[in-house]
Amino acid sequence: MTDLTDIIKPSNVAVITGGASGIGLAAAKHFATQGMNVVIADLGADRLAEAAKAVAAMSGEDRVMAVETDVSDKAALQALERQVVQRFGKVHVLMNNAGIGPETSIFSDDSGWDAILGVNLMGVVNGTRTFGPGMLAHGEPGLIINTGSKQGITTPPGNPAYNVSKSGVKVFTEALEHELRNTKGGKISAHLLIPGFVFTGLTKGDRTDKPAAAWTPEQTVDFMIESIEKGDFYILCPDNDVARPVDERRMAWAIGDIIENRPPLSRWHPDYAERFKAFLEGK
Numbered sequence: 001m002t003d004l005t006d007i008i009k010p011s012n013v014a015v016i017t018g019g020a021s022g023i024g025l026a027a028a029k030h031f032a033t034q035g036m037n038v039v040i041a042d043l044g045a046d047r048l049a050e051a052a053k054a055v056a057a058m059s060g061e062d063r064v065m066a067v068e069t070d071v072s073d074k075a076a077l078q079a080l081e082r083q084v085v086q087r088f089g090k091v092h093v094l095m096n097n098a099g100i101g102p103e104t105s106i107f108s109d110d111s112g113w114d115a116i117l118g119v120n121l122m123g124v125v126n127g128t129r130t131f132g133p134g135m136l137a138h139g140e141p142g143l144i145i146n147t148g149s150k151q152g153i154t155t156p157p158g159n160p161a162y163n164v165s166k167s168g169v170k171v172f173t174e175a176l177e178h179e180l181r182n183t184k185g186g187k188i189s190a191h192l193l194i195p196g197f198v199f200t201g202l203t204k205g206d207r208t209d210k211p212a213a214a215w216t217p218e219q220t221v222d223f224m225i226e227s228i229e230k231g232d233f234y235i236l237c238p239d240n241d242v243a244r245p246v247d248e249r250r251m252a253w254a255i256g257d258i259i260e261n262r263p264p265l266s267r268w269h270p271d272y273a274e275r276f277k278a279f280l281e282g283k
């Protein structure tokens with residue numbers, strides 16, 4: 001169990017990257033309704049201003065700070081940290097959540113790979129390494145929540161750079177939690193948010209209506225908070241299509257590729273189609 005009343009409370013400070021849209025914005029609003037000072041870091045002055053207005057409607061303008069920050073730029077994250085500390089003193093919740101998913105393939109040009117790894121992976125690594133020491137040093141309890149993906153665990157074919165980035169976020173956040181729980185006197189815990197299918201800027205495309213299978217960003221944030229309260233590190237979100245037992249079998253099959261000495265991604269290999277289907281059905 002994690003006592004969030006000591007963390008998510010008035011005057012404490014939450015920093016959310018990718019906070020101008022989707023899951024990050026829903027989290028920013030949630031923290032604002034609890035009276036926290038909220039910092040949203042994202043791209044685009046107009047988008048940020050609009051998001052800041054929506055968050056301020058929950059808590060008041062003096063409790064919101066919006067800073068244009070490219071998380072793939074370490075110096076920009078360091079500048080953000082200085083600004084936040086100057087204005088609010090301390091950080092209690094860091095949510096490294098900014099993410100992108102342009103199409104990539106193994107041999108596609110460098111731009112997609114560089115962008116995805118820079119934002120999704122190095123944004124999380126550098127965000128944590130920039131804010132983490134100060135969060136530990138002030139001695140008050142806090143959270144570092146990094147947004148991963150099921151695609152970083154079951155690694156489906158389609159967008160290899162995205163999978164690599166999210167797999168890296170998983171590994172980094174696991175190591176982070178190990179480090180934090182072995183830090184004497186430290187009161188910060190780490191959590192890996194693993195969303196299901198969520199209707200956001202990332203997944204919308206041209207659609208205006210939420211597909212039945214998707215969760216809303218708000219549902220995702222509610223589940224995230226409940227899970228952290230329960231003490232969960234892995235916040236494995238279902239959606240309206242995929243229940244937890246299905247995710248459990250998909251993950252078990254993926255690690256089974258190594259244990260059973262199958263080819264990688266055998267779930268999508270025609271020779272294993274029947275066996276995977278039977279495994280999924282519990283046979």
Ligand code: NAD
Nearest residue numbers: 018021022023042070071097098099195197198200201202
């Ligand atoms: P979103 O597009 O609504 O939000 C992502 C935000 O990140 C945007 O506001 C975007 O401007 C911002 N961002 C992009 N590049 C940035 C940069 N360089 N610096 C700062 N901010 C930047 O999408 P979302 O679904 O809310 O995404 C949030 C996180 O959830 C991402 O890490 C994404 O990979 C992850 N995720 C989403 C889903 C889903 O189904 N939506 C599933 C699994 C994981």
